[in-house]
Amino acid sequence: MSIENLAWEKMGSLIPAIVQDAFDGRVLMQGYMNKKALDVTLDTGRVTFWSRSRDCLWTKGETSGNYLDLVEVHTDCDGDCLLVRARPEGPTCHLGMDTCFDGEGRIIPELAFLAGLENVIARRNEQRPEGSYTTSLFESGIKRIAQKVGEEGVEAALAAVAGEDEELLNESADLIYHLLVLLRSRNLELGSLVEVLKARHGA
Helix, strand or coil, X not given: CCHHHCCCCCCCCCEEEEEEXXXXXXXXXXXXXCHHHXXXXXXXXXXXXXXXXXXEEEECCCCCCCCEEEEEEEECCCCCCEEEEEEECCCCCCCCCCCCCCCCCCXXXXXXXXXXXXXXXXXXXXXXXXXCHHXXXXXXXXXXXXXXXXXXXXXXXXXXXXXXXHHHHHHHHHHHHHHHHHHHHCCCCHHHHHHHHHHHHCC
């Protein structure tokens, strides 16, 4: 089913739109779109909904500045629901939380935590806060960062050979963290690495 053949009549001219963070996969919010809202979203690249309470179009972030920058739109098999993948410019929820589904705590897919960690590393690189280990790594230069990746890789391998599962997990965590720092030091992202893996896998 394509977005050109949506079941508008079936849904009374409004279709629910679920917004997903294109970077880490979290569900950010749910709203409703009519044809005009979808057209504006596609034309401007800013996610726009139809407000049922105000009976008008509203672009998420038009008041707060926390826009949702469109990446792509998909429809479900019945054509009566949209999945909108976007990159948020700040908290999505009007209560100041990253997503409208945070509630009492952050709801993050397990593997998506790596994407959040990469964001933290990127901010450390930009801001260089004092007392941060990540800051000290960036300031030590790429050769030192690369050396740390090598050291952690060796330690992970030794832990595996020794059959120490807990130590292997700890050393692997260190390895992945330092690898993310190394990638960032070369202005590379985890997403680019994933694309390489997908290409090799034939995805």
